[in-house]
Every structure is written in C-alpha cells, then in structure tokens.
Amino acid sequence: MHSVLPDIPRLPAPPEAEVALWDDACLAADLFAAMAAEGRVGIRIRASAGPVRDAWMARLAARLGETPIHRVPSAIALDRLLGGLDLAATLETGRTVLEEGLLAKADDGVLVLQSAGATGETVASICAAFDDGFVRIERDGASHIAASRFSLIVFDESEDGDEPMAEALTDRLALHIDLRQIGIRALDSDRLRSVSNASATAQISGELLEAIAAIPPGFGLTSLRVSLQLAAVTRAIAVHSGRAEAIGSDLEVACRLCLINRATMLPAPPETEQEQQEETPPPPPPEQESSERPDNDADDCEVDQLPPLDMVLDAITAQLPDGLLEQLMAARTSKTRSKAETGRVGKARKALDRGRPLTSRKGRPGSGNRLDLIATLRTAAPWQKLRAREDDPRPIQIRAGDLHVRRYKEKSASSVIFAVDASGSTALNRLAEAKGAVELLLGESYARRDHVGLISFRGQTAEMLLAPTRSLLRAKRALAALPGGGGTPLADALRLAAEASRDEQDKGRTPTIVIMTDGSANVALDGTGGRSRAGDEALASAHAFATTGANAVLLDVGRRPSAKAKALAEAMAAAYVPMPFANAATLSAAVRTAN
Structure with missing residues (x-):
C-alpha cells in the first residue's frame, strides 16, 4: 500500500528588492575583507540582532579567514579599552607593569563595536586609534605606545527618529549597509562570484576622479574623507570585478554602498533641456565643419566611456529605497533634538567617585x-x-x-511629574492649584536640580504637555495652555505616567508621579465611554504602574474623600492624600514629603 504524501507548499520567492539589498550587503562584506587585508576600512551595519545579521557576519568571517575579530562591549571601561596599570603585577614585581587594552590587542585585526550609541569617551578613543594607528598608554609616570591598526565594524541598532550615531564615527566609516529591509528568504540567494584577485589594483581616470569629488556634496556630505572613501571603494569594486581600470558602473555601485545610507539630503534634480536653453547662450557657428568632424567623433568616443555626472546621479537616485526622504527628515529632527537636550542629567554612573563615603x-x-x-x-x-x-x-x-x-x-537627581485631571467642573476648579503647585516646585527645583513635568488627561486620551524640565519659561507656557472639560480617561493617564516614570529611571533620575483626580473614570483605553469598563481598566493600569517602583502620590481633589480614589492609590502603591480644600502650598508640601 502506497502512502500519499501531502503537497508541501513552497515558500514564495523573496521580492527582487530584498535580493538586491542582500547582494549589496554581500558585496560590502567581500569588499570589507579585501580592503581590510590591504589597510584599514570601516563599515556601519544598520540592523538588530537576528538571523540576517548573523548570516552577514558568517559570510564576513569566512572572507576574513584567520584575521582575529575583537568585540567591544557597549559599556566597556576606559582602562580596559585603552590599557592601564596592572596594579596586582606591579605590587608583586616591585616595578611598573602596564596592561594593554582592547585597542592594542586588535592590532592587525577587526574591531567590532557592538553598539553605535557608545559613550563619548569610547567613541573618541576608537576614532583616535583608527586615525593614528597606535594607542598611547600613560599611567603613573610610565608611558608605552602600542600599535593599533585595525578595521572597524559598527552595529547600529537605532530606529528612525532615535539619536543618530556620533558624526566623528560616521565620518570614518566608508561602507554603510542597511539590513533592516531584508527578509530571511533573501539569504538563500547569492549571485556574487568570489573575489578575482585580492592583491590586484585598479586605476581611476581623471574624469572619474572629478565625478567622485562632485557627487558627495549632492547628498549633503561635505567631508573630504567621503570622497577619499568613495574613490577607495570604487577601486575595490573594479578589482572585485577583475578590471584593471574603474568605470562609471563601479562608481554607481560605490555610491550605493557609501552614500545612500548616510545621506542627509537628496541630490537636486537635473535641469531640463528647456531650462538649459534659457540659461545657456547659443554656441557660435563652427568655422571648419569638414576638417574637425573626425576629431569630434573621436572625442565623442572617449567621452562615452564615462557617463555624464547628471546620468550618474540619475542612476543613483533611481535606486534609492522607498521612504528615504522621510528617514532623512526623521534623522535630522532627532539630531536637532539630541543637540537641544545636551546638558541634561544622563544615566546613573556605574562607578561613582563622589558623594557620601561608604565602607x-x-x-x-x-x-x-x-x-x-x-x-x-x-x-x-x-x-x-x-x-x-x-x-x-x-x-x-x-x-x-x-x-x-x-x-x-550619591543621591540621583529627582523629577516630579503631575498628572492633572482636567475633565469636568471638579477638575477645572483645581487647575489653578495645580498650576501654582507646579510653578512652586519648579522654583524649588533650581536649588535641588530637580525636573518638573505635566500630564493632562481629558476627553479621550492623556497628553504629555510638559516633558520634565527645569525651565520656568517652558513650564509657564505649558500651564497657560492647559485645556479643560470632557471625559476622564484615567486608565490612559496612568499608562502614560508609567511610561514617563520608566523614561526618567532610564535617564538616572528618581521620578515621583503626582496623580490629581477624584478617581471617577468614564473613558476606556480605546476612547469609548462606560464607567464600569473604564473603572476596571483604570484599576488594571494602576496595578501595572506599581511594577515601575516609582514614588507616587494620589491627591484626591474631589469635594469629599472618595473610596474609588483610595482603592486606586492602594493599587498604585501610592500615598493617598485627600485634599478637598488644598492650595498650592499644601500640594507642594505633600509632594516633598513623598519624595
């Protein structure tokens, strides 16, 4: 008796766009390995940890062969990176013994920076060693110079809108690859042949060098390093293809690998023929048509070997991924925001060197x-x-x-975030007290270096009106625009308060959340009405808030103490303060006591 096997459906083929992106990524791995054998090169990989990134690293490791790979943790100590005094060996031997760091150990190898968001000292040290080819160790009167010639791989796991990678690090990386749009099915396609001759070199004509120098400014890249990197990658692509001289198609591929994924603007569209005719005066009539025609034909043949610059830009622009303009705008906005936030309190130090001494x-x-x-x-x-x-x-x-x-x-900086119920007449009667309490706490924060924020919930959703700040001007503007009226989305307010407290904890600050409400929720998380469902969701959000471990105070601003508000405070693990006749001073005192 023969068994009939069911038909196993085959997975559909991956989209051609994903296959093309994977081909570029594989080509970048081959070029990186070939260029690393000749000197120093850097590459940036935009991808989260997963099978696609693992497959790319496996291909690169196969191309690198015996070349050692050293990984830099995201939170590496500076002494471990640069090197320092080996105190135990120094004490045992009675002489100064210096210990080499990871940069010196990576000499003639590959250094992998696990996170593009490393600290500024880590990035500065890596960039200095990458440029100089050595690292200097100076500790306790002893000095030592160690060779540090390495190629660099940087993994960038940031999303669109996050703080961008440091410009100093981006500027030193020649290749920029984005693996986020590549699916697993595309990994089976490998249409690249192996490197023909890694030791060969290719020439670049003067016309191609002029194009290489003119293209990067069109993408908003004005650093001289970019043109040098583009020329090196163009030459490597020609070697990879087995050519002794680079051609225009090599430059197009190099622009995809070097420019597109770090561009800050798109090239301007070329002028139309009508615009060119309006701006350019007509050429003078030729003097000798018959005698110069053969020479002109010869010149045309030479120029055809290299496409015009406009054609090269058109070819590159046609291959840009969808949504690139939106990504560039988001990156520019994030970059501006990160500069504006400079000077704010960062995350808590892992090794404190000041504060109250302990045992x-x-x-x-x-x-x-x-x-x-x-x-x-x-x-x-x-x-x-x-x-x-x-x-x-x-x-x-x-x-x-x-x-x-x-x-x-050391006591970390603290922040106080008010979540004000601005719905209905009861809450509206308390807005004046809330504004006074926020302004009073903000004035006190200048002495304690605290931050004050404001959340308003009314209608269907809660909204962060004032991110935690010490700016009195910003606080007054947000408070002046505080609206009132509508339903009470208490569950959404508690959800937003929990998110704000986690953000503050990530920044090294100790948050205190002050909920000003009477506990009567009538709007669910999806924006629909219904007191019973809204009350249950508010209670569930209160239990979820308790998991943050943040200090919290629930100020019952109703006309009389409410059992709902007290139950909500217990679920939040918050202090319950019934204040039907509170003013700004008493509210501020209650918050200081809880904090």
Missing part, C-alpha cells in the same frame, strides 16, 4: 574605582612578618587580595 570593599582599582590606601594597608599589616624576605628590600608587602576600593553613595 570600602575588596576590589581592583580602575574602571572608576579608586584605591582606598588606608583600608589596603590595614588589611596587609597583619601579614608583613610572614611575607618578609631577606632578598626583598621592600618594607611593605602587598598582595592583590589586600586591595580595597572606595565606595560612595
């Missing part, structure tokens, strides 16, 4: 930890007689286990 602990100095000399000597003192040797003239013998480091406790 020291055993540990190795470095990476932000400072040596506690008194505690170290106190630990080593009982063992000196056992460690003393006749051939060692040192009066004190210290071992690695004796080392102690100092600890400090």
